[in-house]
Amino acid sequence: MxxxxxxxxxxxxxxxxxxxxxxxxxxxxxxxxxxxxxxxxxxxxxxxxxxxxxxxxxxxxxxxxxxxxxxxxxxxxxxxxxxxxxxxxxxxxxxxxxxxxxxxxxxxxxxxxxxxxxxxxxxxxxxxxxxxxxxxxxxxxxxxxxxxxxxxxxxxxxxxxxxxxxxxxxxxxxxxxxxxxxxxxxxxxxxxxxxxxxxxxxYPGLIQAGKSIYSGIDEELNKESIAEYIVETMDPYTPYILGPGSTVKAICVKLGLTCTLLGVDVILGGRILVKDAWENQLLGVLKNYSGVKLVVTPIGGQGFIFGRGNQQLSPKVLSLIGRDNIIIVATESKIRELRELYVDTGDPAVDKMLEGYYRVLIDYGRYRVIRVASYTH
Missing domain, CATH: 3.40.50.10330 (Probable inorganic polyphosphate/atp-NAD kinase; domain 1)
Structure with missing residues (x-):
């Protein structure tokens, strides 16, 4: 050159x-x-x-x-x-x-x-x-x-x-x-x-957007409808790992549980199994239970579902959960701004495993299909 x-x-x-x-x-x-x-x-x-x-x-x-x-x-x-x-x-x-x-x-x-x-x-x-x-x-x-x-x-x-x-x-x-x-x-x-x-x-496609925060009565009602649907369709014998964010933690509110807003919690049968969990604790849950579900929401404006603010959900944890057990939820105002979602787990192989199209729950029983991507050369 x-x-x-x-x-x-x-x-x-x-x-x-x-x-x-x-x-x-x-x-x-x-x-x-x-x-x-x-x-x-x-x-x-x-x-x-x-x-x-x-x-x-x-x-x-x-x-x-x-x-x-x-x-x-x-x-x-x-x-x-x-x-x-x-x-x-x-x-x-x-x-x-x-x-x-x-x-x-x-x-x-x-x-x-x-x-x-x-x-x-x-x-x-x-x-x-x-x-x-x-x-x-x-x-x-x-x-x-x-x-x-x-x-x-x-x-x-x-x-x-x-x-x-x-x-x-x-x-x-x-x-x-x-x-x-x-x-x-x-x-x-x-x-x-x-x-x-x-x-x-x-340069297009290389830099993330800034974080957006959404508020208002309609936003809160939207979160409540999402939570109601998740709670009604939960398997009482399956642990659910709940990622950070108010959209996800509305599930805890619906169940009458006091979860962490910005941490990762695990619930089972209407009670908290692990509060504010970190990687080793999540690996313990995955060792003791099969078919564990994970509920996450993208960061507003940025679209990341993994790799920003939820690194407790490490590549090892995500590999054990598997992409088929991931449930993505997002309010309509949040998802409206996002053309696709992103992952940046720190492990390119896991990022690749997580890529593809997902059904995102955006209201009670309503979904939108959106692509999850990771950046590679």
Missing amino acids: TCSKMVKVGFIVNPIAGMGGRVGLKGTDGEAYKIALERGAQPVSPQRAVEFLNALHNECFEIYTAPGLMGEEEVSRSIHAGKLARVINGVSNRETTREDTIRIAREMKGLVDILVFVGGDGTARDIYTAIGMELPVIAVPSGVKMYSSIFTLNPYAAADLLAKFINGETIIVEREVLDIDEEAFRQDKIAIRAYGYLKTPV
Whole structure:
């Protein structure tokens, strides 16, 4: 490949982003990181970073990155190890912090043409604090929530987006940075705030939309009708795993149960079997029961049913459940905005297994058929 110009790419990895997802902590801010370690959580971002780099099929760039697991180690493990131009020093062997991300991003501001970061909404906030809109960014999703509209669909989409940016095929737009108060989130309270905007290259089909929230009497009545139908058709001897979201948790309200709004719960025979479950607990349920059903709803505006805010439903859990036991529900206003639904479980084979057309329950006994897709090259 002949390059007219070598694009300088900044690369920052938040090595702890997303670790709280599978263990049911809904993030890794503050003390949640230590609790995640106690529950046996494993790093997510380093592998997602390597997947992104290995999927990048373009030679016209060089990499400026942070030391250790904040970028250097991931680059060295990838097919693009020879593209490493500079490591920005200054991070010790201690645990890295958001101040490290901010400082390194600020230093990159005058050195690179574009900054790629791997993390979640909290990392996006740190990048915004460091560079504002002075530099375009590409966000590789590796957090728990990722409500911001700057994230690509998955690491493979991020690689294709960077390749198209290098080739001059993208346009630069301003996209919103959103984040949620994790402490409130862990207490079933949603407190989303817009922190600002970042510039990002855009190409059709590669970047997710921002999260939408729906409200109103008609919306609540629609949720109630969906819940009524689910409850009336439930098998009393089958466990039902209920994903996050008010559409799904209306089922608990109909049954008179106090479930978590933003966690994953398991109900059986009109009672709660496991409340606010994480991966290991769900695997235990699947070991003890056959034919377990899973009820999920897509994130409004984005369309993700797996991989955003419900990582307790891990690839292993989903493989054991099987696609035929997945029930998707969505209000009519939510589904009206979505052309298709998405999965980003972190395992391409499981993503592929989940693809296809599903009947989505949109009201009492009413369905809409919609395609579930994952992004691949």
